[in-house]
Amino acid sequence: MRVGFIPLLDVAVLVAAEEHGFARREGIRLQLIKDVSWSNIRDRLAFRQFDVAHMLSPMPVASQLGLGSNPYPCFTPFALGRGGNSVTLSLELYREMQAVASLDGSEDALANAHALKALIDRRRHEGRKPLVFAMTYPFSSHNYEFRFWLAAAGIDPDSDVIMTVVPPPLTVDAMAARAIDGFCVNAPWNMIAVEKGVGRIVATKADIWPSALEKVLGVSPDWAEKNPENLARLIVALDAAARWCDDPHNHHSLAEMLSRPAYVGVAPDLILRLLKGEILVDPNGGTRLIKNYLMFHGQAANFPWISQARWIYSQMVRWGQVAHDGACLAQVEAAYRPDIYRSALAGSATPVPAIDSKVEGVGSSSTVVPAAGGHLSLGTDAFIDQRAFDPSDIPGYVSGFAIRAK
Amino acid sequence: MTNDTKTGQRPLRVAIVEENSIRAAILLDGLQDAGVADVEVINTMTHMLRRLSIIDPDVIIIGIENPSRDVLEQMFQVSKLVSRPVAMFVDQSDEGMIQAAVEAGVSAYVVDGLRKERVKAIVDMAVSRFNAFERLQRELTEARSQLASRKIIERAKGILMRNRELSEEEAYALLRQTAMNEKRKLADIAQSVVTSASLLEK
Structure with a gap:
């Protein structure tokens, strides 16, 4: 096939x-x-x-x-x-955030988003041009995750910044050429941007919603x-x-x-580090070990x-x-x-959930669902904004977001 | 403007997104032959969206091997700058035309409401020009590889003449005979001779 x-x-x-x-x-x-x-x-x-x-x-x-x-x-x-996705900002932009919000590099994804929010407010006050952020396709996890992360800190992706599309292999060059100030894309492009000294990883898919x-x-x-x-x-x-x-x-x-x-x-050693979840996040050598970065x-x-x-x-x-x-x-x-x-995996060694739907992002504890022959543990599942998603109430979930398309 | 194109009053405006200048020229030429005078070529990804919004084309032609297709996809989602072209694939009434386009590697975005026969003429032209370009590329590659073969045969002949003290005709005959015996190409045999000679060099 x-x-x-x-x-x-x-x-x-x-x-x-x-x-x-x-x-x-x-x-x-x-x-x-x-x-x-x-x-x-x-x-x-x-x-x-x-x-x-x-x-x-x-x-x-x-x-x-x-x-x-x-x-x-x-x-x-x-x-x-x-897994595999990360939000990477240009090193220049991240250094500005550090100065504005006194970041020492150990902050979590949400703190980084708040620092970006503070910087965007200051840049607007100074009359500077809006930042340009890229993802890979309008109907992509990258688009929704990037927006989710921005909005969690009060940044409106449709009015505070410009969202655009750049094909994954071109993201690093576009950042180096200063055509974009940040991007959300899958591995290996994030870490390549850091290794080339042009980007800083500020959030990963695991920080935004690990079970997506x-x-x-x-x-x-x-x-x-x-x-x-x-x-x-x-x-x-x-x-x-x-x-x-x-x-x-x-x-x-x-x-x-x-x-x-x-x-x-791309080079096998770079791929190996990504598979192990050893993520170089800052060209200064800062790394994060992310369990199940790719699952x-x-x-x-x-x-x-x-x-x-x-x-x-x-x-x-x-x-x-x-x-x-x-x-x-x-x-x-x-x-x-x-x-x-x-039906394809019935009777196999793989535990198959017995339900089709669950409340998503129920909290930081491990989610357990019924499965054929017992129960299946799904690990931690919280969204970065700590709100759970009840699949039977989409209008309620959407209207609960302070930032959304009007 | 969409209304104008519906009645066919405004001359058709076509944008070609193409980084390869030869293929862009072939397409441009084809469109002009087909009576479309208003054609703009966008040959770089930089500022593609801005250029397109200024040109405001009725038809956008872009090769499917161009990663910028995803960029256009986003533009059609969010932007009102360009008068909302849609992929010609959406109207699947002419399956033959679409199949030919996909196989030739052509994709086109067309402003909604444009008369079908006008679109078909343009897409057919683009398909034949894309195919013509492919043919040209192939011929060029073949010509290059023929030239490379000829060079390698010359070198192999030289090696045999030196090492085995043969005349040029004898060296060539030996290569040919070996190729026939082993049912391989003359150039492959010559390559083996050159490779093995380089291994023996001191």
Whole structure:
């Protein structure tokens, strides 16, 4: 089967499935085809050049809702993991924040956002131009996470700064050329910006919402209808590959695979440090050790939660990409298919949640959900603003945000 | 302006987003042949959005290998600057045209309400020009590799002439015979000779 992907570390599960024999064991082969834009991923899936693809978690939701150009309705039965994103600001901007808010570099993501807010207020007072921040696609975890982080400190992403799109491989150069003052993108581009001495990481996905799905397997419904057996085999192969990717003993081999030019094409030692969660956050040598910075399998990281599809929809509503309409919820739910995941992995060693939806971000304690044959612990789950998301009350959740599209 | 284009009164304005100057020239030429005089080429990502908002095109043509497609996607989401073009794929009534476009690597964004036959003529032209460019590229690559083959054969001949004291014709005949015996290309055999000679160099 033909699989489109964008060169980012979170393509790991697809690469390992093909290169480490998990796909072959299920009697399938993956032809991995590198692409340059999410628009292409969407269009080539629509026009049958791809059967399945590496996709941003909001893309299937957007496609079912008819948002964006050429909205071809696709779905996901399997998430490719969590984590990897960070907000990186230009070093120059961060040093200004340090001066304004007396940061010593040890502050958490929320304190960094408040420092940015103080600096933005001062810059406005001084009549300076608004800051320009980049993400990778309008319907992306990066867009919603960047906005979530800004708004948590009282920064309105639509009026206090300018939000724009820069393709991931160009983000570091754009920052070096001072075309942008910050970006939110997946690994390895954040750490490359720090290593090159142009950027400072100020927040990671784990700080904003640790259990958010990052990339998913997007599936063409035409293809799935004709190949249900192959889709089930693919899910089994990806489940095994994801478990393999999580095992620290395999990180050397995984880093080597991903470093090949056909995949991500960056140095294996940089990839290895990212897999271990050893994040260089400041060119002065400041590092953070982030447990589960990239999580491929543990804590049901592959399960396509309906509640997470609904959270994505809540953010689309929050930022005015779509008006809230209860009738849309059926489309939102058609985008995420836990039923297909569950039937493919029934009876396997992987603990599968027995429910499709949960309250998201319930607090700092570990979330436990019922699963086939017992219970499943999902780890800590708080949003950076400490508000939980009840998937049955989207209007209430959205109206509770002080900053949202008017 | 959308109203004008609906009635076909305003001349069509096309923007080409293309960093490769040869391909941009081929497209420009094709559009002018097709009677579209108002064409702007944007050859750099810098200030692409600002340029587009000034040009305010009815049609934007951009190659699908250009990562800036995602930038346009955002612009159509948030900006009222450009009169909201949509991807031509949205109207999937002409599947053949779309398939040909995707295969040739063309994507186009078209202002809503533009007459279909006008769009089709432009997209068909872009597809044929993209294909023509591909052909040109291929021919160029072939020509380059032929030149490289010829050079490597010359070097291999020289090595054989020196080491085995053969005439030029004999050296060439030996290479040819070996290639035929091993069912390989002459240039590959020549490359092996050059490589092994370099390994033996003191």
